[in-house]
Amino acid sequence: MAEQDTNYNLNPSLQENCKADINKFCKNGKHDKNVLNGTMDCLKAAFKQFKLSDKCEKEMADILREQALDINLNPLLRAVCKTELETICQIDEHENIEECLKKALISKKIPTPMCQMEVANMIEESQADIQVDPPLQQACSLDLIKFCSEVPQGNGRHIRCLKEIIPKKLSSGCRDMLNKRLEMYENAAQHAPPKDLHQLYYQVVASPSKHYFFLVIFMMIGSIFVIGIFCGRVSRRHMLIKNK
Template sequence: MKDFRFSYKFKMACKEDVLKLCPNIKKKVDVVICLSTTVRNDTLQEVKEHRVSLKCRKQLRVEELEMTEDIRLEPDYRLNPVLRKACKADIPKFCHGILTKAKDDSELEGQVISCLKLRYADQRLSSDCEDQIRIIIQESALDYRLDPQLQLHCSDEIASLCAEEAAAQEQTGQVEECLKVNLLKIKTEMCKKEVLNMLKESKADIFVDPVLHTACALDIKHHCAAITPGRGRQMSCLMEALEDKRVRLQPECKKRLNDRIEMWSYAAKVAPADGFSDLAMQVMTSPSKNYILSVISGSICILFLIGLMCGRITKRVTRELKDR
């Protein structure tokens, strides 16, 4: 654990927990997310015995507080020095248009962070920036109030469709899940766009979809434990397990995955890819990737055969004309 740069107390308290629950994770931020998610899932499922030891949970809380202190979820990225440093190359590269439109003294109201979140979903961010954005996405996925753009554009929908979830004392992602489930009922284009973005983010990293991750925690442990989190790897692992008839997923996990597939299919229809690179990314991250690729491959083969036949016919016609 020497590369994690944790405190000595944390290393001593959580060494066994990390080896048991997060064996293939190397980055500090991913270790915190892994352990925190395990604690959250056990709490939500009201298990009798937590998988993370009590001494580790205490030290984990210290690390979480320190990380929260470093990575404040400010709506204006300029007030977050850690994020600015980590994403100093990514912000001008991907969010230049937002910066040029904003005045020096204006509040960006989360626009830059929203921009970076989209690039996170596209798996285009640098490693350091990706780490910071992952934490922001995970925290806002649990509590909609930490997402200024979602609050701004979906306030009416939250009030009308998800009032009960929003009134809950403890936010564990229920408002976000409510908006996803009611996606077809959302009429406001900007709100619909925000919800579609949330779905896109969840395809990139199951950790930022707390409801799905809670439902599939056991299956991830059993079938995808060796898969490094992030960049859609564990989500792809679950999708492969879902398609494999030999694998029996937990009923709730299977249901949630099928729900997500329907949502992603709808999202792909109403939010088509803008360019070839986006189209390629959309195909490669699609739950129906194998089917789509097989159709594309079949189409290419058919075109090749047609071209081959046309070439032979052309040669024969040319030869006959010469013989005349």
């Protein structure tokens, strides 16, 4: 499994289930298809934006879940967070290294910028599918069966389902873990700037300050409109004087 995470050609399941998605999202030359890390970058980005086909989305969720349970299956994270793994989250002292890195990011204990970005991306990936977040899935397993059994997996549906449930109806363990995760999602967005308009829109809508953002945008558009009217009147007046 560790070898599969270093070479795309050694993962036939990923090739079979994500062939069309790889050709669609990873053919722009920015990613090396022969290296799984390169292919995974574009697939992860598409996974976070809910753009993958159902088969590929499930395959990616399985891979990311395995990486969440065993950091040895995530060579990119081990490379960019080498310092943090040696100082903050030693493998022999923490049962879940990924969880340790998430907490370290939120508490601003990660000094390496690349590690900050990768952990933030990891948090966003877990927001896209609860299967990718084993601690949250375990804490809310009974609640998912009770309230969200008819909700399909993927596209962040299970997490949205839990958020829509009245907090008092959720078990205490699930409620506490879900609140921590919602706070974590907001903090992670500060370290993972949007790569396109879709991500920008998603972050603005998900932000607790979205009303402020919309107010600023409305004021900017209004200012442009007023300036346009003023300039139009000045131009018209200038033309009338010139014609006279």
